[in-house]
Amino acid sequence: MNQLLSSALAGDPAALEGLIHEIWPRCYRLAAAVIGDRALAQDAAQESCAIVYVRLRSLRDRSAFDAWLYRIVMREATRVRRRIPANVPLYDDASFAPDETTSIDVWRALAQLPEDQRDAVVLFYFHDLRTEDIAAIVDVPHATVRTRLMRARERLRASLGDYANDLHVQQGEVQHYAV
């Protein structure tokens, strides 16, 4: 992807479209995980890719691409999920079938969280982002992210039981923007 990114930043339109193809699964899966609705996730992911399409060349720091992309997807996800009426069940189609290799139904657990806590949990536990990076991505103070994670863990204990016991903030173990 590095070569595609470099070429796209240099103005190569074919590389830009190649880059969009490359990031599409990441964008869609992140949007789906925080929104909980397949159609809206597709909307958010497509719009995110369109933003990358239009604005990539305004990105000055190549190394900031991942963080920039996270911000775009999270912003679009936040925008589209405003359309979800209250009391509509989330994570309710076949896309969100529980993973057969584990007895934890993460989607059912996420559905019980408020949106801001769900965002923090997905970025922290599923994407291994640091809390300070999450703060920059969702544009809130660092302390707010830690509070959201703490509250999320309290709620998750109810649905995950013993599996929630090891849900503590593990600052030293996470990688930077690993996806």
Added chain:
Amino acid sequence: MPSEFSNAGKASLRAIAVPPLVMNAVRARAQERRSRTGLRRIIVGATLAIGILGAATVAVVKNAGVDLWVSGNKGAFMMHSLEWIRSPQASEFRAAVANATFPVVYPVGLPAGAKLVDMQVAPQGAPSTVMLAYRGPGEFHADFILANPKIVNAAKFGPGGAQPHFGHIDTWRVGDEVVVVPKGLLSAAAIDRIESAMRKTSPAASAADAQSRLLPFIVLGGIDRVVTAARYAPSTGSSVLIEDSQVRSLPRRIAARDPFVDNRVQSLSGFIYEKGKLSGARSKPVPGVSSKKVVINLDGMKAIESALRAHGMLQCRCDVLFHRGAAAYTIWALPLGHGAVSKYVVPAT
């Protein structure tokens, strides 16, 4: 050690079936974004790219609706009205700043070929703030805020309310003017060069420099191709740059007898701030300010369409520079990606 929940989450994430990417849909959305000439893009983008005050701090605004906070290398900005001039022409430039409340020193020391593509003054009529956007060869991109020091507040904010969203800036003072540049657009060396040049110039000389950087054509769509278009546009006469989506709308516009009008100058007010961010989408132009002068009439549109159609270019992904001469229309197709610029000449009717 990663938690079991974390591992399960990652596995579940990977298990999500990803629908195929519909590249045409992404292209269409991208095009829509590019062509959106409404407020959201311009205000959020060109208005400084520095922080905006939170809604609860609106009450502390003074100074005729414009306030600027500068604290070290961070700044926050707020305004309630502005006059926005895209691709300003000489008379528009002079009129916009004629009654500025401070002796404006414009940016000098900019690279050769850099063009002044966008201008905003606030408040309209007697601006205490002038915002300028430049584009130039080599992806040069710079935005400047020039402000009357009297509107610059101390770093402390009014009592209570939401905290402002400060953005990173570079700032310096030249005479009776505060210059603010959003961080990251210009290198440190470029800022040093511009700051030094601005200190050595005068308001009149800098105004002359700024006017020499005005575009010799007007831009009705996006500004991505202005630098390329500037290489081809005749220095005199009437030239108009339209963007890709406008080119593709030609058949529909011709059928609807819907000519291109000059809507570059707008007066905006009613700015709304939500959760500390400017919500430009809910701002509206003040009715009656746009000139609505026809700049590409039906004959001109037909000339563009026929030239592009004859060369299989009607669906090209390109902006078009149109020049109306006494005896002929000249049309340049400027590809959005790499590719040669095509020139067509059509006898005027």
